[in-house]
Amino acid sequence: MNISDFFDVKDKTIVITGGAGIICSEMARTLGSLGANIVVLDLSESAMEKLSKELSEKNIKHIVLKTNVLEKEQLLKAKEETILNFGKIDVLINGAGGNHPSATTSQDKSFFELPQDAVQWVFNLNFLGTFLASQVFGEYFAEKGEGQIINISSMNAFRPLTNIPAYSAAKAAVSNFTQWLAVHMNHNYSKKIRVNAVAPGFLLTNQNKFLLTNDDGSLTTRGNKILEHTPMERFGTPQDLISTILWLISEKSSFVNGIVVPIDGGFSAYSGV
Template sequence: MSKVIVITGAGGVLCSTLAKALAKLGHKIAVLDLKFEAAEIVAKDIRSSGDEAHAFEANVLDKASLEKARTEIHKKLGSCDILINGAGGNHPLGTTSKPFLFESDLKDTTEGFKTFFDLDPEGIKFVFNLNFIGTLLPTQIFAEDMVGKDGCSILNISSMNAFTPLTKIPAYSGAKAAVSNFTQWLAVHFSKVGIRVNALAPGFFLTDQNRTLLTNSDGSLTQRGQQIIDQTPMGRYGEPEDLISTTLFLCDENSSFVTGVVIPIDGGFSAYSGV
């Protein structure tokens, strides 16, 4: 049965892949992104295959922007049945320069060098808000459409950072832990009105946001990139398509008794102790 699926952050690599996969099953896709141009590229690509999608500009940190998008979606597609909260990301202002603090670091005057003590509170707020508040606000706006209907669900995007935080990115790790906790809270809160809530926890996928952190300009791995591969039993980064099957399972009515779960898709990273 065709459903109206709203996807935030759908102009990005990962969520655009999910949008296209869900459209191929006959669902009507609302492609939401802060940049309308990015959303429209994805929507046009979907329509070129004969499937239905429309692009909408939406800021997941602005309730008025989301309400406007909801009104437009109702006119073009109908009310929301499934919400995928895909918007998120990290920021350099919430990132330390080194994984460990040494006493000598406190005297390092290199331009741009940041210890934990130098982290910008505004940068940390930005990362936390983008990932957590950027999940909460779209849920407030679109989940109301789902009350009283059958087969509705919400899929959040957490991270394997939520299980064990990575070095250097405390703001992002903390925000994704909040998303996982919120997923469980929502699953309980919405259980009496038939809305299931689950989350994906992707491991390492090369995207525009982390490409320079994990790979050099010639395509070779950075030291951090190599550490990740060495810690991943399957020995590779994830491909966007690796998220599709779990997404389809969690959004399908055949998983009607599955709610409140956070599923790692990480090539075994979170299961490996390193020895």
């Protein structure tokens, strides 16, 4: 057996929502450089333009489609575009997600004051965005009889983190939905459909900058606390996620279904004592 077969993504078509973000653009680059067809669905045209230029320079086969994961019509259009371009879809990575300052408690904003629309915004982006994309691409996988969905959960799904009740609850819902959909797809459609998730530890990205860094770039008290509670004493990098993504995509992991894999430098294992 050739070990490279374990990580073969050549000619697989991989759709990545939030694909122009910090974590998921690295998936686009690496999976693309290994021969996958990359489909980036994101809201940010400027980030997609920048990424597309980079992918083109590396001769990575890709398309970028401005798509809001909260608009089912746009997702359906993206599915059609993808099939038109690459003939098939193999993997959906539900990467669009993140927290929002308005749904975060602080010294200036108590839990009792968190606005309903901010809580709804966070819940929609993380949970509903994953749910709707899974409906649209999951239906295609059900018709095809095979396919894979990889969701992005978070440390806050295992135990809620202080200050971010909406983001914590939404990611808990993503983990729960990962298990639900894995079972549902096998029971009702095909034993060759798998749904798993990764739960990254803490990476410095756009959506959590306001929590982890001060204006001068130094770490906040929260940022330092995270490092103290991460046995490896560092933040994660987008590259840290890649080997797990490759493993989950691999046909060699065909019996792995409905799991949430922590990639966190030991954060979730540490009691703090």
